Amino acid sequence: MTGEYITSRKNPLIQQVRRLLSSRKAREEAGLFVGDGTKLLEEAARYCPGLKTVILSGDTQACIPDSVRVVRVSEDVMESVSPMASPQGALFLCELPPERPFVPQGGMLLLDGIQDPGNLGTILRTADALDIPVALLEGCADPFSHKVVRASMGAVFRREVIRTSWEQALPACREKGIPIGVTALSERSGDIRRSALGTMAVVIGSEGQGVRQEILQSADAEMIIPMNPHCESLNAAVAAAIVMWEMARG
Numbered sequence: 001m002t003g004e005y006i007t008s009r010k011n012p013l014i015q016q017v018r019r020l021l022s023s024r025k026a027r028e029e030a031g032l033f034v035g036d037g038t039k040l041l042e043e044a045a046r047y048c049p050g051l052k053t054v055i056l057s058g059d060t061q062a063c064i065p066d067s068v069r070v071v072r073v074s075e076d077v078m079e080s081v082s083p084m085a086s087p088q089g090a091l092f093l094c095e096l097p098p099e100r101p102f103v104p105q106g107g108m109l110l111l112d113g114i115q116d117p118g119n120l121g122t123i124l125r126t127a128d129a130l131d132i133p134v135a136l137l138e139g140c141a142d143p144f145s146h147k148v149v150r151a152s153m154g155a156v157f158r159r160e161v162i163r164t165s166w167e168q169a170l171p172a173c174r175e176k177g178i179p180i181g182v183t184a185l186s187e188r189s190g191d192i193r194r195s196a197l198g199t200m201a202v203v204i205g206s207e208g209q210g211v212r213q214e215i216l217q218s219a220d221a222e223m224i225i226p227m228n229p230h231c232e233s234l235n236a237a238v239a240a241a242i243v244m245w246e247m248a249r250g
Helices: 012-022 024-030 040-047 075-081 115-132 144-149 168-173 213-217 237-247
Strands: 001-008 032-034 051-057 069-073 090-095 107-111 134-136 180-183 199-206 221-224
Touching: 012 024, 012 032, 012 075, 012 090, 024 032, 024 090, 032 040, 032 144, 040 051, 040 090, 051 075, 069 075, 107 115, 107 237, 115 134, 115 144, 115 237, 144 221, 180 213, 199 237
Parallel strands: 001 069, 051 069, 107 134, 107 199, 180 199, 180 221
Antiparallel strands: 032 090, 051 090
8 A cells, every 4th residue: 555645636636536526428438436435435445346546635544455546635635526515534436347247037126217326326225235136227327426336335336236228138037037027006006015026027117207118018017015095106215125125025
């Protein structure tokens, strides 16, 4: 572990961090993403083999592998680059993990257009806790944006993040005989508690639009989470958590 000290906001590393924080394209081109905060840094140091650079300010201390580049910055530099209103004194860069092929399984979630970073991160965190496999379909937020990384509480370091398309997922599920379930409000929807979720790939739809029509038309089962009639719907992350809990119960 080597030490450097940066006092300029125009330092190339600081400018790179800004680009990575603000642009998905920049993250993909550089093959890097940014995390913030001391707790997440602890998780990255334990579980992320791609941890490359750590930026610390003030008297912030961290247990970091010797192979990782460590940079100290002044408080004003940290404040200028941190995405947090009250910086915790730690930013870090990790390599994007390699893309993994989609392998359908019974008892997994397919996320369709989950665009809110907080919702996506919360779903990934819950999936990690309950050991539920998850794949992201089109339209989802970038799982390696700093907002998703933070909301996932390190789940993106501990589990593979699989991305696929509906065009790939549908035939793959059909080939393996895995039925596709969707959460939807319709007259055909059955009570989720009486559905064999552990055998299905269940699609959770976007916050505003729900599950896409083309997916609804291909689904083998439509399911509903029972709730008070005056409640129209649940937050996507809450609905996903209920589905995963039922999956985990078997």
